[in-house]
Amino acid sequence: MALQVFTAVTGAAWESELVGALDRADHGVTVVRRCVDVADLLAAASTGTGQAVLLSAELRRLDGDTVSRLLAAGVAVVGLVEPGDDAAADRLRQLGVARVLPADTDAARIAAALREAVAGPSAGAGQVGHDIADTRAALPALGVPDDPAGPPAGRGRVVAVWGPTGAPGRTTVAVGLADEAARLGVSTLLVDADVYGGVVAQALGLLDESPGISAAARQATAGSLDVARLARLAWAVTPKLRVLTGLARADRWPELRPQAVGTVLDQARRLSALTVVDCAFCVEEDEELSFDTAAPRRNGVTTTVLEQADTVLCVSGADPVALQRTIRALGQLRDVLPAVRPGVVVNQVRRGPVPGDPRREIGDALTRFTGAPVVGFLPADRRATDAALAAGRTLGEVAERSALRTGLRDLAAELTGVPVPGRSRRRR
Numbered sequence: 001m002a003l004q005v006f007t008a009v010t011g012a013a014w015e016s017e018l019v020g021a022l023d024r025a026d027h028g029v030t031v032v033r034r035c036v037d038v039a040d041l042l043a044a045a046s047t048g049t050g051q052a053v054l055l056s057a058e059l060r061r062l063d064g065d066t067v068s069r070l071l072a073a074g075v076a077v078v079g080l081v082e083p084g085d086d087a088a089a090d091r092l093r094q095l096g097v098a099r100v101l102p103a104d105t106d107a108a109r110i111a112a113a114l115r116e117a118v119a120g121p122s123a124g125a126g127q128v129g130h131d132i133a134d135t136r137a138a139l140p141a142l143g144v145p146d147d148p149a150g151p152p153a154g155r156g157r158v159v160a161v162w163g164p165t166g167a168p169g170r171t172t173v174a175v176g177l178a179d180e181a182a183r184l185g186v187s188t189l190l191v192d193a194d195v196y197g198g199v200v201a202q203a204l205g206l207l208d209e210s211p212g213i214s215a216a217a218r219q220a221t222a223g224s225l226d227v228a229r230l231a232r233l234a235w236a237v238t239p240k241l242r243v244l245t246g247l248a249r250a251d252r253w254p255e256l257r258p259q260a261v262g263t264v265l266d267q268a269r270r271l272s273a274l275t276v277v278d279c280a281f282c283v284e285e286d287e288e289l290s291f292d293t294a295a296p297r298r299n300g301v302t303t304t305v306l307e308q309a310d311t312v313l314c315v316s317g318a319d320p321v322a323l324q325r326t327i328r329a330l331g332q333l334r335d336v337l338p339a340v341r342p343g344v345v346v347n348q349v350r351r352g353p354v355p356g357d358p359r360r361e362i363g364d365a366l367t368r369f370t371g372a373p374v375v376g377f378l379p380a381d382r383r384a385t386d387a388a389l390a391a392g393r394t395l396g397e398v399a400e401r402s403a404l405r406t407g408l409r410d411l412a413a414e415l416t417g418v419p420v421p422g423r424s425r426r427r428r
Helices: 015-022 038-046 064-072 086-094 107-119 170-183 212-222 227-233 250-255 258-271 286-290 300-308 320-336 358-370 382-391 403-416
Strands: 003-008 029-034 052-056 076-081 099-102 157-162 188-193 235-238 241-244 274-279 311-316 343-349 374-379
Touching: 003 015, 003 038, 003 107, 015 029, 015 107, 038 052, 038 064, 052 107, 064 076, 064 212, 064 258, 076 086, 076 107, 086 099, 099 107, 157 170, 157 258, 157 300, 170 188, 170 241, 170 274, 170 311, 170 343, 170 403, 188 212, 188 258, 188 300, 212 227, 212 241, 212 250, 212 258, 227 241, 227 258, 241 258, 258 274, 258 300, 274 300, 311 320, 320 343, 320 358, 343 358, 358 374, 374 403, 382 403
Parallel strands: 003 029, 003 052, 052 076, 076 099, 157 274, 157 311, 188 241, 188 274, 311 343, 343 374
Antiparallel strands: 235 241
């Protein structure tokens, strides 16, 4: 059966010739509709009569949301650009179009690209493993590079800091890791992607009423986000640390579309050797059940970050209630994103809530009930965290000798592969 295809290449001089060439029987492609604009294309896609669309970069009002809605409707997308127009090709890829061809490509190759797009990636392709083992025993499982100089240019690493509800200290850990990595000389970008209550700007004393991540997402949706623009949108806190602030109000979450945030992370990898993302707690997909069409996905930002991250850290509290929440959250994450396997960072460890040796008891319980490795224990240090919040500064600035600061520095060293000055690197 012939592949049913839409075209949306209005205004291109080569459109008629291409449509005629594709309609030849030996290509196995039938053009069922020639759409004149984005609205016409989306209406056609909703009918279910086409399996793929061939569109040009010049299509008016084409943005990332359009591509997401096409993919959600089950319509694969292949882009065409004028020969030699690298900027247009980059824009289409940023919008989420994986296959982009020059307009002078022969019809047979375009037809093959359409079939490949409909077939999708081969089994297992593009699936990123997120295995994490105990950092004290097996650094390679955390993705730590053998060369402490860092990853190759243009491909920085992303660390997602996630955890259950109940204020286990996700932001404290994210800010601390980013600051300590920067102090180790690693260029770092801290991203506040919490769609329920981002407070990174407040924690660092940044008076920012215009969220950097929202502006970056808008530019990503328009296909205009690049490294230079992302750098301008991020606060330069120190020479090695930039911060992309989050939503000042939780009700602004519709400004962050998952596809756009994914593009922001792609550019972040180019900007910095390390990107630390402070995530929201919720990964539920219940909101999709209430819509017949593409639904707004508040939690889609979190799942996108977790899927794209090289390392996922689940921050847990150290009391029985917090541990129960962590166990449930890890089970839910396993159901929603089975390929993502985080390591657990146990925060606020202290004697009292857990009898006996808290580290041993907590580690054994988490391993037994979740199978997730515990990659670090961070001691409770309320005096240091209160001082940092009151000053709007990091622990490294206000409590240099804090045990919590030391734990975060050691964890940052393990994640980046850069040893703490004056201390030999751990043997593997």
